[in-house]
Amino acid sequence: MATEHSRSSARLMIAPAVFVLLVWMLVPLIMTLYFSFADYRPLRATFETWIGFDNYASFLTSSSFLSSIGTTLWMVGSILLITILGGVLLALLLDRPMFGQGIVRILVIAPFFVMPTVSALVWKNMFFNVDNGLFSYLFKFFGAQPFDFLSQLPLFSIVIIVAWQWLPFATLILLTAVQSLSSEQLEAAEMDGAPALSRFWHIILPHLSRAITVVILIQTIFLLSIFAEIFVTTNGAFGTRTLTYLVYQRVLESQNIGLGSAGGIIAVILANIVAIFLMRIVGKNLDN
């Protein structure tokens, strides 16, 4: 039980951590806020401290803003879809007793340990490359024309790369959930006359719903800020410019720090809206 005394000493003890966190977050946030109201273009040597909401207005009204939102939603949505579906399937498979289970599980988790930049480069050069990528050889082997994934289906290619990276995470969380399902429940359902598909639908899936919401929440937060994979593969071309990437381009390619900062603040606000929305769903799901 927390007495008055232990509560105040607890506060005292977490104070340094809270302080560091606050400084860590607040300083960049405040600087971004400050720049977002300024006309700051270093290459043209303009710096005007206060131009009101001009940056926000021009960021929001530019056509690239709306299209970047669309791209972001598409990307995050399809990655979530692939990782959840694939994760559930893999988790169910890995739960089965099999030869070399330990090694197989480690292999499945491996992609998660590869840095995003590295995995994007590997995919770009070793799989998607038209001249000597693995897929090209595969296509040629079957007598088909090699397909240039990155320029023909750029968004799809990036989705594949990122989904490949996040599949292990989803699989891991879902696997622990699958393993926590009591076998008696499945046996009871079997005795109750439920065939395999009904058992999956009525027993396993509801049991996994909590883990699935957690996976969706965590992945969405991370996926909103995908950057390296786009930078390495398409550089934001061919409709792969997400909101994060747009902010980057405004700041570094157009050298318009004010405009980029305004975009950053907008991204923060949007991400928070999404997070609150998701937290409510998760909270509801975790309650019962």
Place this chain on the structure above:
Amino acid sequence: MGRITLDKVQKKFGEVEVIPPLDLTIEDGEFVVFVGPSGCGKSTLLRLIAGLEDVTSGEIRIDGSPATNLPPAKRGLAMVFQSYALYPHMSVRKNIAFPMKMAGMDQAEQERRIAKAAEALNLTDYLDRRPGQLSGGQRQRVAIGRAIVREPAAFLFDEPLSNLDAALRVGMRMEISELHAKLQTTMVYVTHDQVEAMTMADKIVVLRAGHIEQVGSPLELYHSPRNTFVASFIGSPKMNLLTGDIARSHDATTIGIRPEHLDVVESEGTFVGRVGVSEHLGSDTFFHVHIPQMEEPMTVRAGGEVGLRHGDTIHLHPQADKIHRFDDRGLRVA
């Protein structure tokens, strides 16, 4: 209808033979209890009947037709698990309806059966709750309800009461017995509690390491246990088993005397010893008596009013016609 026949049924897990070939017939409408110590294969045997485990060899027949290779759902049996195995995300109503939904029964009939089961099991007020919001006893009743609505050929219970407290267990024991009397459906019940076995069974099957040691009615097992294992397993407190000179004087290797068949006498008793621990239950008193020439203390049942204390000398006299005699292989001598 629910006559279950096991014909040389054997079960191996890898190289380990858990159930050696075994024959058993369970008659229609019978309440059969499997008892035995932990790990003797009771659950395995029940799961073989249910179809949740495959037999290694032998044949299972239900109502005369072969069921050995039928999947669990096709055997027409319902099972109540030790952990209840309710579906946590479904309401009580949906839990009970699940087997009927899977069978594609029509809605009105489902409703009718749910109402009837809820009525019989006192669950009417809880139909819209989740299993997590119920007490242990209520969950147990939901599990039974889910089994009843299927109108199975036989019910299989695997230690259904072991998660309940003592008072509730006695209550549920009676409810299950009553249910059996009402439905007249075959029930196969697994327990390691010999009191449950004695009070509920029409027929008890005593198992040890997968072997059937004896099959019989509770009183048959009590009055004429086939060997020392059954003798010491059935009856509470345990039967006193004595070896040595006293057994030889009865032409046996081991003799068994139940605590309730030893009389406390004033003097000149067959056994003279010192009172150790005594357990006063009010109606009865159980004395653990230390007798010099014996290693194990003897248990004696006396009336509630016997005024003997720790350390007192006690004289005991067995009732001559109630002595069980066993030979050197532990088998009963007639």
